[in-house]
Amino acid sequence: MKNSPFVSGGRRPCWLVLGLVPLLLLSACKRDESGGAPARPRVALIMKSLANEFFLTMADGARKHQATHAADYELIVNGIKNETDLAEQVGLVEQMVAQQVNIIVIAPADSKALVPVLKRAQAAGVRVVNIDNKLDADALKEAGLIVPFVGPDNRAGARRVGEALAKQLPAGAKVAIIEGLTTAFNGQQRRAGFEDAMKAAGMNIVSVQSGQWEIDKANNVAAAMLSEHPDLQALLCGNDSMALGAVAAVQAAGRTGKVLVCGYDGIGAIRPMVADGRVTATADQHADQLAVFGIEAALKILKGEAPPADQTTVVDLVTK
Amino acid sequence: MHKANWIREYLALAVILVALVLLFGALSGRFLTPATFGAIANRIPTLALAATGMTLVLIVGGIDLSIGSVLALAGAVLGVALVDWHWPFAACASLAVGVGLVAGLANGALIVGLTVPPFIVTLGMMEMARGAAYLVTHSQTKYLGTAVEGLARPLGGTGLSGSFLLALLVVVLAQWLLSSSVLGRWMFATGSNETATRYSGIDPRPVKLAAYALTGAAAGLGAVCYAARLGASDPNAGAGLELSAIAAAVIGGTSLLGGRGSVINTFFGVLIIATLEAGLAQVGASEPVKRLVTGAVIVLAVLADAWRQRAAGNSFLLWQRLLGRTTGRPVKT
Known part of the structure; x- marks a missing residue:
């Protein structure tokens, strides 16, 4: 038989692959949210790649904020593997809608491609706040969608x-x-x-x-x-x-x-x-505060304390 | 390969390389300068080491997709050892090579021990090593300072760095291994026809294990060169490196189905890729043009090498190459 890297003899591989399936499913499951009173709004933070230091800092800042405001809201943090993997991020939005979160705070991997799925999310009653990378104004207008942007210029x-x-x-x-x-x-x-x-x-x-x-x-x-x-x-x-x-x-x-x-x-x-x-x-850009600003804006919008308006966050110059 | 044929063997690739250099020389007034060639030599070591390893696993009929991730993991461990544990650079470098070797051994052991296809095993290792690299570095690029830069600094007057000479040494040693050692002959035999190899009394398993282990160690050494060049340990290092390494090997005439390849030719492939990237950047080509041209040159280089073989009177081999068959005669299965 021709030797090829894609084909193997023997039967054991089948068992191995079967054994891997539950493992993969397990790793695909998201960290379960800390249980608590159902009255707390549930905020889903959807990031770009958490392997990127910048987004990891952002997510850590959000987790810290949630820890000190545990009574105010529940936080679910998710990121995609590869910054350009739009499909994975669209899937995450759908998953969060299915979990019936109250609000999605998202750093979109693409400023246009995420608009349709976010429109579906809003139609399903989930509020959306856009952080970090601003959604395309024309695409939003075409979809008839109003999404407040909280982030740097x-x-x-x-x-x-x-x-x-x-x-x-x-x-x-x-x-x-x-x-x-x-x-x-x-x-x-x-x-x-x-x-x-x-x-x-x-x-x-x-x-x-x-x-x-x-x-x-x-x-x-x-x-x-x-x-x-x-x-x-x-x-x-x-x-x-x-x-x-x-x-x-x-x-x-x-x-x-x-x-x-x-x-x-x-x-x-x-x-x-x-x-x-x-x-x-x-x-x-104060990465640790970016997601927090988004979450705070989201909570205010949920309570009806603030209109869904854009908000520019600070960028400081760093020199010697 | 007959020794008398070596000029013909390397001619097609050398012609493409020289043509590229002359082309960029014509397009940019400053391409044909020591600074350019210094910069190309400076960037080559990591890819050269990875592609050398890749050539070995391709020859035994395997593939290693984990090479870039293993490089990132080895680099991450190097960074932690240097910055957090304050180890001397030589110890950190040895540790990085060790990490690569262990990852390569793990690949090889799973492939030969459990007969899992190399594509799957190394795909798994690609994910695991990348994840481990993020864990080790907390997803942060570490600044390593000047302790590591010695290897990348040009040595007195030559303009060539220690990394470059190290990579060249590894290329020469690997070519010697393939063409003059018993293990090398066994590697070609295993890749050409594993069953026949087994019937002739050679156990192909340790041969394959050695190929994966050496590839892992090469990735570890590549991580040392990467860290030295950039003065940083980067958990995102080497993303896509496996494909560049495969491209370099294939440009050099290595078969994706095993049994055929040469490290020297792979090194020509590395030189062609590096020259192309440097030249396109120097003439300021746009991103889409860079990708179009790079892809086209990879295909052309493989075709040119195949045409050389037809010119050498072996049209049979050309069709084998194009159809992906590699053994001396069509195999009936």
Whole structure:
């Protein structure tokens, strides 16, 4: 018989696979909610990837908040495995509707694709609050859906980071932008914010390429930009992971101090680099508070204390 | 392979590589500079190590999908050992290689011990190792500081880093293993026809186990190079690395069904992928164009290698390659 990795002899594999089924089902089951008085509203927090430090911090902040306000609401936290797995997130929304939660607080993985399922959720009587990544205004209008957004203004935040960087550059300096996933709304907003700041300061943007939010992809792109433009003076990165990759590329090219780097998010690993000047500026979106703001807005809406209106959260500039 | 044929063996891939370099040289005024080649050499080690391991498992007729996740786990453990336990770098690096080796042994033991298909076992390991990497790092990228960067720093005057030379050494050793050692011959035999190998008195199980263990260790070593290059330990490291490694191996003429492959040719595949990525970024190609071109070049490189074989008078092998068959004669089953 031809030997192939996809086919196996023997019978034992069947047993193994059968044995795995209950295991998989078990792991697919969500953490059961702490039991309590049924009067408490049930809030479902639906995140993007909890493997991402930023969203994990957000979820942890929400859990802490719930622990100190245990009498006010019940919290169910869920995240998807892969940031671009829209189908999984749509499935989570459906699951939460089936569990009859009172309100869904969601950081959508896509600003358009989640609109139909959220419309179905609202039709089923579940309120929706949008955090982090804003749902597309046109898609909402077309669906006839009103969803309050609680979150940062990425474009304004990126503009401030860009302005802090521009202060340290001579006018007309050559700069390059390493953006996140080109399909992500917050990535597009940050790129636009960087471009606003660079144009206002009269800088020369010589290249814009995607590092796909990732450290090593950004490292490769940055290395290529540095060889292509020997007089490059700054790299503006759409998040801090990509800024880490850019810093490594600048070091490898022996141009530390000659090429400034800035990021966005304010993750832990970037702090020592801000302190020693390898990263000029980043933005702190207070990830731990983002979901909490969303939950607080949700609770107020539920009680009828507040109209479902948009709310912009603070973004702080982080420099040395 | 006859020794006299080695130039012909490597010619097709070398031509593609040179063509790519010249093409990007024409498109960008600064591509043909030491800085560019330094940057390419700097980024190669991780993929070269992963692809070398992948070539070994493909030759024995297996596949290892867990290579990127195992790399992330080994890197995560390295980061914790260095930052939280304050171990010296050499000890952390050994630990990372050890973690990779253990994961590879676990893959191999499940595959040969329980005869579970490698695709399933390593798919499971891909998920488990990734999950473990998130657990170990609390899903946070760890900043490692300057202790790890020595390996990635260019060595006196050459512009080549320690990582690069290390990866090159592993490639040479692996090629020696395949073409000059008994274990290497057994690997080809196992991948060509496992049943015949067993009937000829060789137990294929330890051979396969060795291939997976070596691949795991290579992923661990890849993690050390990754950490050295980026100065950080990143739980998301190596996502999709298994596919790049398979692409490099296949460009180099390794068969996905076992029994055929060469580490040197795989290294050419790595060079082609790395040159392509660096060149496209340097000319500032847009994201969709990058993907279109990369995919097209992978297919073209495999076709070019197959055409070379037809030119060498073996049209039979071409059709075998295109149809995915690999043994010397059609096998009746």
